[in-house]
Amino acid sequence: MLNSLIKFAECCRAWDLRVSTIEVMDCAAQLNLVPIRGENDFKTVLRANFAKSRREQKKFDQVYHLYFHQRPIPLDHDREAVSGEIVKEGIEKLLEEFVNPENMTEAQHGFARMIQGEPAAFLDHVQRLQSAEEKRQKAIKSNLAQLSGKLSLMLAISQMTDRFIDQVKRTETDPALRRQLIDHLSDRAQHARSLISREPDYYTDMLVETGDTQSGQTDLATQPLSTMDPHLMDDMKEMIARLVRKLKDQMARRYAVKNRGSIDVKQTLRRSAKFQGVPIDIRYKAREKTRAKIVTLCDISGSVWTASKFMLHFLYSLQDCFSRVRSFVFVSDLVEITDLLETPQVSGALDRVMSNPGINTHARTDYGMAFQQFKHQALRELDKKTTVIILGDARSNYQNPQAGILSQIREKVRRMIWLNPEPQHTWYTGDSEIRQYRKHCHELCACSNLSQLEDFIRRLVL
Amino acid sequence: MPFNDVKDVQKQLESVRYIASQEIATVVFLAVATEKPILIEGPAGVGKTQLAKALSMCLDRQLIRLQCYEGLDEAKALYEWEYAKQLLYTQMVKDRINHVISDARTLPEAVDRIASQEDAFFSERFVQPRPLLQAISSPDPVVLLIDEVDKSDPEFEAFLLELLSDFQVTIPELGTRKPLTIPLVILTSNNYRDMSDALKRRCLHLYIDYPEPEIEMEIVRMKLPGISVKLVEQLIRTITAIRGMELRKKPCISESIDWARSLIALEKDELTLPDASATLNTVCKYRSDLLKVRQQLSQMI
Structure with a gap:
């Protein structure tokens, strides 16, 4: 049992779940405590120890299914069924005869181990392939690095399976055993392929998702930002200024109540001098404000730019609610514009963003590349007090979305929020990668008009 | 155990x-x-x-x-020193402190003597457990x-x-x-x-996810023993369907119970469309959700 558990933990680790030795030990001890009446009990114990958040449970379920459900087990209804041991021996014989370990590639080796019921090496290989980052190319952009890696792996699997099945057909004389060996081999190959073709998956039912909502506000507040007339811009700015004042008022009131901290001995003693040293007037320290850091990442291509502009305008007007706001913009290359925006005249500065020499507005939007650059530039400075806000329609022109990078960012920060300025019914259409990206966010909000943007900002600061 | x-x-x-x-x-x-x-x-x-x-x-x-x-x-969350109490005690026992140091000849000696007493002020007595x-x-x-x-x-x-x-x-x-x-x-x-x-x-x-319909029925029946079987079944079926929709806030167990309770107060023993529509605000807490659900309510009951 323990042996099997350790191997299972190894598979979990290969599939990017963090399982520590302590957890394996705990789990083994707990399995002795609970009477295991059915598979569900067993799975519950394992899951409570190995997957420590709802998000990870999906990965756990995948590995669990792969490891415990796909072992060579003889079919019950088959009268000629051969016991699992014999099948196992058959496979080992097959591998021994056929495979020469010296000149096997890593992928072939992994798959061979998987056929034997130990998928850890194969999982590890696929995991690395899936989280690999696209290399930066100067001349022609392509997103084929990951695809070609997957393709060659697929080919290796097919070749090996075909060769094995061929071998079994030629050498195995017992028909029952022959069928079972072939079944087993094709079942494994099937599983291996599905592991490769599917993107890493997470349960997303804890994701906060705010879609389109109807509200009874003025026309300006519900007018789509993407179709905003230039002559309405000034009205819009005034409206933002009004909202900002309102929010700041609310903030101030709230802090006044919340801010009383512990007693200030120094001041109390000083005051007590007035009353012959009796501390009647007790003074308290004001609590230091714990303020969040904000990092924004804005798509500024085409119609998304208007929404980005208003979001940045809003954030920078409320700058004193946060300890630091850093901003990055991208079309395909990432540019930091924090310095540019740290002026009292935000709206003027925003108009100058587009003339930044680093921004090539004619390039095609590439989210994957922008995230990769963000990772190299800013990942080190993120911490658990940072909230990352990404604004964009996730339309990445069918280039490699590199969603794995978002998962790495998520691990570093407090919260990750995606604002999508498109109307909700178009989110999952065409070249939008939002389905890939949402798995890694804490919150996904629509922000196609000012009223939705205001709702979001209010939740952020209050 | x-x-x-x-x-x-x-x-x-x-x-x-x-x-x-x-x-x-x-x-x-x-x-x-x-x-x-x-x-x-x-x-x-x-x-x-x-x-x-x-x-x-x-x-x-x-x-x-x-x-x-x-x-x-x-x-x-953990503990706090009761500073005010400490200060007041210091005041009250001032004479006693003076007595402790009264026959000290030098200043260092006086400080030593007070130091030997200082545990009295940082003791369990002045810890306020959180x-x-x-x-x-x-x-x-x-x-x-x-x-x-x-x-x-x-x-x-x-x-x-x-x-x-x-x-x-x-x-x-x-x-x-x-x-x-x-x-x-x-x-x-x-x-x-x-x-x-x-x-x-x-x-x-x-x-912990939303409970299976059978378990939820059991919960509602336990909280409201008098409720009719038919009403519970209809109610939970509808709630489960509502949870499947994309809403700002999905109804939780306590909302199922509230809904059942308000229907009982209206003396209903089955769920009809007009009743459901009229009492829907116990289940949906946002106006936008309410409108969305009300539109599709006829298919869910």
Whole structure:
């Protein structure tokens, strides 16, 4: 049992779940405590120890299914069924005869181990392939690095399976055993392929998702930002200024109540001098404000730019609610514009963003590349007090979305929020990668008009 | 041991009117048996906090609750020195202090004498225990509920680690406080942010989802014994369908109960479209949700 558990933990680790030795030990001890009446009990114990958040449970379920459900087990209804041991021996014989370990590639080796019921090496290989980052190319952009890696792996699997099945057909004389060996081999190959073709998956039912909502506000507040007339811009700015004042008022009131901290001995003693040293007037320290850091990442291509502009305008007007706001913009290359925006005249500065020499507005939007650059530039400075806000329609022109990078960012920060300025019914259409990206966010909000943007900002600061 | 086996957990929880699934019962049993904390995740209103309350009732232990929020610090969660009391005592015993140092010949000697008395002012008497310290210094074991731990700051989370692994806390002036009894610790999280690996490693994980329709029917019937079978079935079927929609806030168990209660108050024993539409605001708490659900209500009943 323990042996099997350790191997299972190894598979979990290969599939990017963090399982520590302590957890394996705990789990083994707990399995002795609970009477295991059915598979569900067993799975519950394992899951409570190995997957420590709802998000990870999906990965756990995948590995669990792969490891415990796909072992060579003889079919019950088959009268000629051969016991699992014999099948196992058959496979080992097959591998021994056929495979020469010296000149096997890593992928072939992994798959061979998987056929034997130990998928850890194969999982590890696929995991690395899936989280690999696209290399930066100067001349022609392509997103084929990951695809070609997957393709060659697929080919290796097919070749090996075909060769094995061929071998079994030629050498195995017992028909029952022959069928079972072939079944087993094709079942494994099937599983291996599905592991490769599917993107890493997470349960997303804890994701906060705010879609389109109807509200009874003025026309300006519900007018789509993407179709905003230039002559309405000034009205819009005034409206933002009004909202900002309102929010700041609310903030101030709230802090006044919340801010009383512990007693200030120094001041109390000083005051007590007035009353012959009796501390009647007790003074308290004001609590230091714990303020969040904000990092924004804005798509500024085409119609998304208007929404980005208003979001940045809003954030920078409320700058004193946060300890630091850093901003990055991208079309395909990432540019930091924090310095540019740290002026009292935000709206003027925003108009100058587009003339930044680093921004090539004619390039095609590439989210994957922008995230990769963000990772190299800013990942080190993120911490658990940072909230990352990404604004964009996730339309990445069918280039490699590199969603794995978002998962790495998520691990570093407090919260990750995606604002999508498109109307909700178009989110999952065409070249939008939002389905890939949402798995890694804490919150996904629509922000196609000012009223939705205001709702979001209010939740952020209050 | 308080529970004999998993079945016993289910039975005892049911006796305090909490219906636990097999999974919940198994994890609770393990947590009690191995004295490990449980980290509970799940949507709002599925009975995460309620589980802690039910456990405290059926184990007959006191429930100590710590609600987490941004800015929660040690002084609020663990202990605080009662400065005001210390100052007042200093005033009151001033004469006594003068007496202690009255025959000291030099200043250093006087300081030494006061120093030898200083423990009197940093003693248990002036420590005001907050929930976490209360939980480990209680002579009878308690249930400690750390609610919405995801709302707390990373600093607070780091400092919980000592408590969760060894159930001890360190007060600089008094030293390390060993636990008198080991509390049953329950942490709940709404996934506002991810918890650190270190914290997760110390806990057993439990995800509570919306209950299966059969279990939810049982819950409603238990809370409202007089309700008709047909109404419960229709109600839960509709609620389950509503949960399948994309809403700002999905109805939780307490909303099912509220809905049933209001229908009983209207003396209905089955769910009809007009009644459902009229009482829908007990289930949907946002106007936009209400409109969305009302549009599709006829297909759901």
